[in-house]
Amino acid sequence: GDFLLPGVRGPGGGGGRLELGKSGKDRVATPTAFNAFKNNYVLVYSLMMSGDWLQGPYMYYLYSQYGFDKGDIGRLFVAGFGSSMLFGTIVGSLADRQGRKRACITYCITYILSCITKHSPHYRVLLGRILGGVATSLLFSAFESWLVAEHNKRGYDPQWLSITFSKAIFLGNGLIAIIAGLFANLLADNLGFGPVAPFDAAACFLAIGMAIIMSSWSENYGDQSEGKDLMSQFKVAAKAIASDEKIALLGAIQSLFEGSMYTFVFLWTPALSPNDQDIPHGFIFATFMLSSMLGSSIASRLLARKMKVEGYMQIVFAVSAFTLFLPVATSLLVPTSSVKGSGISFGGSLQLLGFCTFESCVGIFWPSIMKMRSQYIPEEARSTIMNFFRIPLNLFVCVVLYNVNAFPITVMFGMCSIFLFMAAILQRRLMLVADLHKLSTKSQEMTAQDEPLNP
Incomplete structure (x- = not known):
């Protein structure tokens, strides 16, 4: 596959040359x-x-079909989650040193395995979960x-990067997620595989993608000098967090929300089928993803209207706290059907x-938290600071x-609900601190002639 690479680089170089001509025809090219x-x-x-x-x-x-109970499945999830956490802290600098293309191919191979x-x-399935965790962090x-x-190496306008990102996120994190849910449902239930x-379908898609990458x-590499060890990185993060309450609040908010998520x-699977009811997992997953997509489109509307992120996120957290309290309420108020293999119950549909609704809150959360991060957390230490919060969160999960x-x-849901409620309170605190910060900087800017007003 390496013979093709010089050809691929061509358009980038060509683009740079065409810019000099600046005639209308070339600019379109x-x-x-x-x-x-x-x-x-x-x-x-x-x-x-x-x-x-x-x-x-x-x-x-799948795990429950193999005869594992809730506790075993929890441990399998931990294997994936834990390996993603441990690997996630070093994967960025490893990819920078070893090459990003190589890292992307590694993702395909580990996930296919x-x-x-x-x-x-x-x-032994456990082994697979650990590989899956490594893949996710890649x-x-x-x-x-x-x-x-690659975008910068080819000399494209930095402004165009957001075009690629938004299209990739709309498709990859939105549309594809919905289609994947429906397709999984089709394969597993409707076609009876x-x-x-x-x-298996996932492995096929990954193999196709890998062929295109290769x-x-x-190949491109990152800044090799950034191989600072974790301790020194964490000192930087700890200093930033200690010096600015806003950073600490934002990190805590994000951790609480992600933890619940x-x-x-x-x-969600055991909650909707407490007595092994037959539920269309893929179809439900697709509705979750649709809700999440709806949420992100609401967020882009809100952000476009210059709505105050710190303001509306309080409501979002409060609503999400309520939605995850629903299973607790239904279990107390609505009798569950004990018939094995029946469809989803009334309590189930309410949940x-x-x-x-919770998934729509997740959809609103991502773009909004990114906006707040860009306001409050300095760029150079951003990933380190986020890791600093993520580690205790992941350990907790x-x-x-x-x-x-x-x-x-129900206890688990209750706990998540409390987390989200705490996030809402911290979000309120963040808004107040940010406003105070703005006020204090304003009052410092006031000119000397205003001084005599308050003797």
Whole structure:
């Protein structure tokens, strides 16, 4: 595949030369090269995400079909989550040193292997979860950094980067997720191939994506000098957090929300089928993703209207706290059907409505938290600061899922609900602190002639 690479680099170089001509005809020629580059990335990213999303709906169900109980499945989730956490801290700098293209190919290989292990009903399956965790942490860092570096290397306008990102996120994190849910449902239920089929489909999509990467991407590396050890990075982060309450608040808010979200990913399957009711996992997953997409479109409306993020996020957190309290309420008020194999119960559909609302809150959360991060957290230390908060959060989620058998599901939901309520309170505090900060900087700017007013 390496022979093709010089050719691929051509359009970038060509684009730079054409810019000098600056005649109308040439200016149009540059975007075509860029569009090809953008579409290639969006296609690859969509294939990568489909490989990820296809595994979502049936993960819990597959393990339960293999005869594992809630506690065992919790530990399997921990294996994936823990490896993603441990690996996530070093994967960025590893990819920078070893090459991003190589990291992207590693993602494909580890995830395909992880899919293959799903065929074994033994606890060896664990191995697959660990690989899956490694893959996930690569997915969230390697592709983005490859794109940014390649975009700049080809000399494209930095403004165009957001075009590629928004298209990739709309497709890869939105549309593809919905289609993947429906497709997984089709394979597993409607066509009757069983819950392992979506994992095989995921492996196929990843293999196609890998072929495209190997044949059409060029390698790029990060800043090699940034190989600072974790301790020194954490000192920087700790200093930033200690010096600015806003950073501490934002980190805590994000951790509380993400913690609830990851716990929810585990809980929704057993919550909707407490007595092994037959529920269409893929279809439900697709409605979750649709809700989440709706949420992000609401967020972009709100942000476009210059709505105050710190203001509306309080409401979002309060609403999400309420939605995850619903299962607690329904279990107390609505009698559950104890018939095995029946469809979803009334309490179940009520919860499903709540879960969809929660997913829309998730959709609003991502763009909004990104906006606040860009306002409050200095760019150079951003990823380090986020890791600083993520580690205690992930440890906590691991502890909860590891001991999942010790609590009834309703207790878990209650805990998530309290987390989200705390996030709402901290968000309120952040708004007040930010306003005070603005006021104090304003009062410092006041001129000397105003001084005599308050003797």
